[in-house]
Amino acid sequence: GESVGLHLPTLSVQEGDNSIINCAYSNSASDYFIWYKQESGKGPQFIIDIRSNMDKRQGQRVTVLLNKTVKHLSLQIAATQPGDSAVYFCAETWRSGANNLFFGTGTRLTVIP
Amino acid sequence: DGGITQSPKYLFRKEGQNVTLSCEQNLNHDAMYWYRQDPGQGLRLIYYSQIVNDFQKGDIAEGYSVSREKKESFPLTVTSAQKNPTAFYLCASSPGRANTEAFFGQGTRLTVV
Numbered sequence: 001g002e003s004v005g006l007h008l009p010t011l012s013v014q015e016g017d018n019s020i021i022n023c024a025y026s027n028s029a030s031d032y033f034i035w036y037k038q039e040s041g042k043g044p045q046f047i048i049d050i051r052s053n054m055d056k057r058q059g060q061r062v063t064v065l066l067n068k069t070v071k072h073l074s075l076q077i078a079a080t081q082p083g084d085s086a087v088y089f090c091a092e093t094w095r096s097g098a099n100n101l102f103f104g105t106g107t108r109l110t111v112i113p
Numbered sequence: 114d115g116g117i118t119q120s121p122k123y124l125f126r127k128e129g130q131n132v133t134l135s136c137e138q139n140l141n142h143d144a145m146y147w148y149r150q151d152p153g154q155g156l157r158l159i160y161y162s163q164i165v166n167d168f169q170k171g172d173i174a175e176g177y178s179v180s181r182e183k184k185e186s187f188p189l190t191v192t193s194a195q196k197n198p199t200a201f202y203l204c205a206s207s208p209g210r211a212n213t214e215a216f217f218g219q220g221t222r223l224t225v226v
Contacts, residue, residue, distance in 0.1 A: 008153050034214050043119075043203050043217030044156075089155065091215075101146075101207075101215050105155040 008087060010108045019077040019111075023090035023104045028071060030092035034101070035064060035075045038087045047075070047088075077109075085111045116140070119204050119218035126191070126198065126225050134189045134221045136204035142216075143209030145187035149173060150201040150220075159202075162187055163209055191223060199225045 013019045025033065031052040036044035050057045050064045050073075057064050063076040073090050087108050091101040117138040126132045136145065144163045148156040158171030162181040176195025181187055187206075191198045201222050205215040 103156040
């Protein structure tokens with residue numbers, strides 16, 4: 001996965017467009033993945049999760065895609081709104097990993113009105 | 114309301130002083146975690162605890178200490194041995210079972226003056 005400690009990649013999208021945020025995870029044994037949204041000065045909040053026996057899961061305006069072959073996770077946000085501006089983190093965990101969450105570096109999404 | 118509470122929200126410390134950050138949860142979660150976040154960067158694991166009276170070092174434990182005397186509480190002490198303590202500290206908890214999300218507090222911003 002992405003190394004921690006690196007500065008955040010950024011993504012700017014026009015309001016109303018769809019956003020795609022990508023994440024490469026590190027452990028082929030990971031079996032559960034979560035996307036979090038972190039607004040400035042706040043703690044991360046759960047958006048959506050997916051288990052490794054699935055390759056797609058949909059929520060309200062969000063879709064997570066999992067490609068285990070290349071260890072890649074993506075978050076798609078439909079009709080992006082200004083309130084979607086935040087930092088988005090993917091997290092992975094695996095049964096033998098003491099259920100600890102391992103976070104990617106994150107991506108800063110900026111929505112342009 | 115159930116949740117995870119961090120206090121204080123802002124904390125100032127003089128160089129050479131120890132300081133303790135509070136984290137309390139009433140979610141009946143077994144596992145608790147401390148993360149550090151530097152500006153524009155991702156989350157790094159400091160310590161975690163899967164059960165009362167037991168805790169493990171994370172990736173950046175040097176200069177920090179924790180205790181887990183009660184299920185609800187997981188305080189983090191930033192010691193004078195931590196050379197660069199200014200950061201945003203996030204506490205999280207989870208049920209401790211596989212494939213479950215972690216819930217985050219709102220964070221404590223520590224500044225060394």
